[in-house]
Amino acid sequence: MKVKILGSGCSNCAKLEKVVRQAIDDLGIVADVEKVQDVAGIISYGVMSTPALVIDEQVKLVGKVPNRVRMVEILKEALPQ
Template sequence: MVIKILGSGCMNCKKLEANVRKAIEEMGIDARVEKVTDFKDIASYGVMRTPALVVDEQVKLMGKVPSIGELKKYLI
């Protein structure tokens, strides 16, 4: 599984990354987490609000930082 965090590197982007890493650790998922900060790359996903979460090339959410528990439903 490849999980991408799309965003400029702001505080919310960092929080989303931390929550994603904690969720995959708790779930025992083998996943690679990547950060995407280039705005052209972010726009290529159709994302207009960051941070955004992409799981296996599918945009799962944008513009918010869900809790670790909420994130788990996107990672199943």
């Protein structure tokens, strides 16, 4: 699984990264987590508000930080069946 956190490095971007990493640990899955901070990279996903979450090149969240339980659900939904 490839996870990207889109954002300029704001406090909510850091919170999203923390929640994502905790949820990955909770699930015991292997995921490559990458931060995308350049504006062109963020806009290439059609995202106009950050933070945003991209899983396997699919935008899953924009402009908010979910709690840990919701993040686990989002990651589970993105796992291959």
